Amino acid sequence: MSAPRSTKVDVHGWVILDKPVGMTSTQGVAVVKRVFNAKKAGHAGTLDPLASGLLPIALGEATKTVPYVMDGRKVYRFTVQWGVETTTDDTEGTPVATSELRPSRAAVEALLPRYTGVISQVPPQFSAIKINGERAYDLARDGEAVALEAREIEIHRLVLVEATADTTVFEAECGKGTYVRALARDLGRDLGCHGHVVALRRTVVGAFDEQDAVTPDELRAMKEGGEGLLPIEDALLPVETALESLPSVTVSRHDAGRLARGQSVILRGRDAPIFDGTAAIMAGGTLVALADFERGELVPKRIFHLGGPE
Incomplete structure (x- = not known):
């Protein structure tokens, strides 16, 4: 039993x-x-x-x-091995292109500004993006040709950390939707030597x-x-902790109760916050809601049940 x-x-x-x-x-x-x-x-x-x-x-x-x-922002540390591009842009795939060329540190660093800011990136064929309802990686595994459209991403920072003859370690701070594997692939192509990711670690996510x-x-x-x-x-x-990027507004127990019932709260006077957008609403040290603040009024959009003040 x-x-x-x-x-x-x-x-x-x-x-x-x-x-x-x-x-x-x-x-x-x-x-x-x-x-x-x-x-x-x-x-x-x-x-x-x-x-x-x-x-x-x-x-x-x-x-x-x-x-x-x-x-929120994400920071990755990743190692690119030069000389081989693979189907998956990492070690799981099979080689699709090779080169005897190895880039110098100066050549790599000279290329990095082109990969900083808002850039266009084609996601890897082996990715979770859906095409006509099917995951791209499922189509690719079935041997189908996967044509993914380029999309805009933002890379806030891309630096070379260390380098050997065959590998280079990078650190990238980027926004939502960035594929580090595709970044390695494109760097290798632009350097004329091909490349794929052999190690990847995420060190920061949001707060x-x-x-x-x-x-x-x-x-x-x-x-x-x-x-x-x-x-x-x-x-x-x-x-x-996840809401570190949002303004925080403290309200009374009475106002917290109104927000919990889905009712708006008007904030007036010199202590009223000055901003527009979403705020984390606290009462008695407890998170009670996410609310939009517009023209002096808090409009609840998400209510939390954390055992806070009634």
Whole structure:
């Protein structure tokens, strides 16, 4: 007779998983959900199995803030091996072009300004983009020719970190929708030597960086309560951590109640905030809502149930 399953509980907050190479993003979510016995979980931005690094995982009410993390800046450190371009633009694919040429450090650095700012990028054939309802990587695996249209992306910073004769390590800070694998492919083509990604690590996502990260093994050890380890709750960041880029407005308990009922709140007087757009609304130190502030009025758009003031 199998043991009864434990009852799932309401857990709210963010866990910044340091995902190892080989683990899928879905598996990462499952690990965190299991450790916390949480009812609800999701991640903010898929990380390929071949990549390591930050995978922000939202639990409970934090899932309502996922778009603000996904739209935030991302920083990647990646290694490009020159001389070979592959079908997948990484080590999983088969070679499609080779070259004996190897670029000098000066040649690589001279090219980087062309890849900074708003640029046009064709996503990799093996990507999750949908074509007529089908994922591009499914079509590519079936041997179909995949023609993806170029799209505008923004790269805020791209620097050369270190280089050897055959490889170059880069760090890129970029916006939503950027494919690092495609960046390596295009750099290799422009340098005339071809290239593909052999190592990729995400170090920043939105408001989260490596100081916030915890590995799956560390999470499991904290859950078991090993001697000298922090309690598992210390790995859980507050829901509002994801909203660092938004203005914060504190309201009274009465106004928090109105917002929770879907009613607007008028802010007047010298203490009224001066901005237009979305704000994180706090009451008694607890996040209660996301609201749009227009002409002195807060209009609720997302309500949070975190056990705050009534």
